[in-house]
Amino acid sequence: MTSLKAGDLVVAPFTYSDNTCDYCAKGLHISCRNGGRYGFDGVDGGQGEAVRVPHADGTLVKLPVAADSALLPSLLALSDVMTTGHHGAVTADVGRGDAVLVVGDGAVGLCAVIAAKRLGAERIVLAGRHEARTGLGREFGATDVVAERGQEGIARIRELTGGVDKVIEAVGTRQALDTALGAVLDGGTISRLGVPQYEQGPIGPAEFMRNITLTGGASPARAYIEQLLPDVLDGTIAPGRVFDQTFPLNRTPDAYQAMADRQVLKALIRP
Template identity: 90%
Template sequence: MYGAGDVRVENRPDPKIARPTDAVVRTLAACVCGSDLWPYASMPVIDTGRPMGHEFLGVVEETGADVTGLKAGDLVVAPFTYSDNTCDYCAKGLHFSCRDGGRYGFDGVDGGQGEAVRVPHADGTLVKLPVAADSALLPSLLALSDVMATGHHGAVTAGVGTGDTVLVLGDGAVGLCAVIAAERLGAERIVLAGRHEARTGLGREFGATDVVAERGEEGIARIRELTGGVDKVIEAVGTRQALDTALGAVLDGGTISRLGVPQYEQGPIGPAQFLRNLTLTGGACPARAYIPELLADVLDGTITPGRVFDRAFPLDQTPDAYRAMADRQVLKALIRP
């Protein structure tokens, strides 16, 4: 990406092992993330371009001397950040904060939207997939790299459990995966707030029991009318309006878990929220921590998050994939190198 709206497919040097803990992964499937649309909308022009993409799965091509858990030919999925899986934060399941971790596309590490990626801390990062490279499960396995893990993070941090009523704000891929996650953790009633009918329709198939298309005060009124207020909110948008809707719909003592990166710096955490005993939680998902558990459910067909991919693009049409997602013609674009 060279700036807002400017995505180019170019030849880059082939990735090579740089450190003994690296692996090179030949990409089989990648995708465009909702979070890629923020720079696509607003990134200042840069001369050098920035490698894009942080969700991919593929085949290990080469491993560094210290990599013991992987070998060439293994099919693997990459969580959306790399991590050593040994530091104190990783030990707590907080891989996003890994002391020696980082993000694809930065610090000389390739982006996932390409033919191959050098993955640092390969042993700590990559998760082996016990399927063939032509498995029909690949889209759902790819979803584990970010959106399904992130939806799950929202449900876990919101404390969703059996019998709960949960509000999911946002009908993007993360919101829809949060519906899957809430249903999987036992929620009885799942209200999905979104206005794109194809997406909310998929949300219903994933387990949403109610859909609210209204926004703002009207949306809050509708949610309260349906539920009497909710104990748990998964906020998968990131705008102040979404936070305000969450605050209006949640019951006293309730929890709001945020998954969308906030598009604001300050927010209402004054006496009004304090007196209501509200909890604000969530954050950047430690995908690596959740993949093993979710993988089992993908393999046995319990969850099918790959259904969020509603269109596939060959690698050289990646700019079209961005455009289609930015225009909301495509929910989530799969990229096949």
């Protein structure tokens, strides 16, 4: 350990990496040759009073704030949901003036709205049906909300936009992918952020003839933290607003159950 000292406040991405291998050099820290996930292969789980972080020099990012900073929730979001939403916008190649569809109103989908707006998207359609969440999505930059699902939802999105060039799919179900494929224009790009809950998808001749690009995947969060950090520090983005309830560490199972039951959008755990 050379870059940090006892007492430093840090943010840790959801995987560890050495930040020196060829994959890390490409910004693909999720594939680090010496990296891995917390809670596997004898490595501590990521939620506890103390955690041993492998390759700490390459994994942890020092924060220039105190532990009681009001920015802490947004800084914590850089460990996963904000960097994942940003990954979707980057891999979809969102740029100035784009029309973007975000499928899913969970924490990652809402952060994808932030990311798309940050990269200059002009129109952002958020597909979701939980009013409290989509309301927050509007505050983050969504210009339209579509609550309908399936073919009805696709028809509504196309009615609003005529179809979109960029889609960020942040759910992981086959229905969400079908929505993305139905809404995207020929030659468009779909970035998948939701962990797939299916093994087979529609990649046959019909999709082939449309020249659609499928991209996305697990976020290399470490690659993005330092890119997004200045915007959190100066208040340009506030992804910490996705944390809508706080739990003490000894109630972590309750926090996960509350999220699974859709009672909580994103739980913040405090020691």
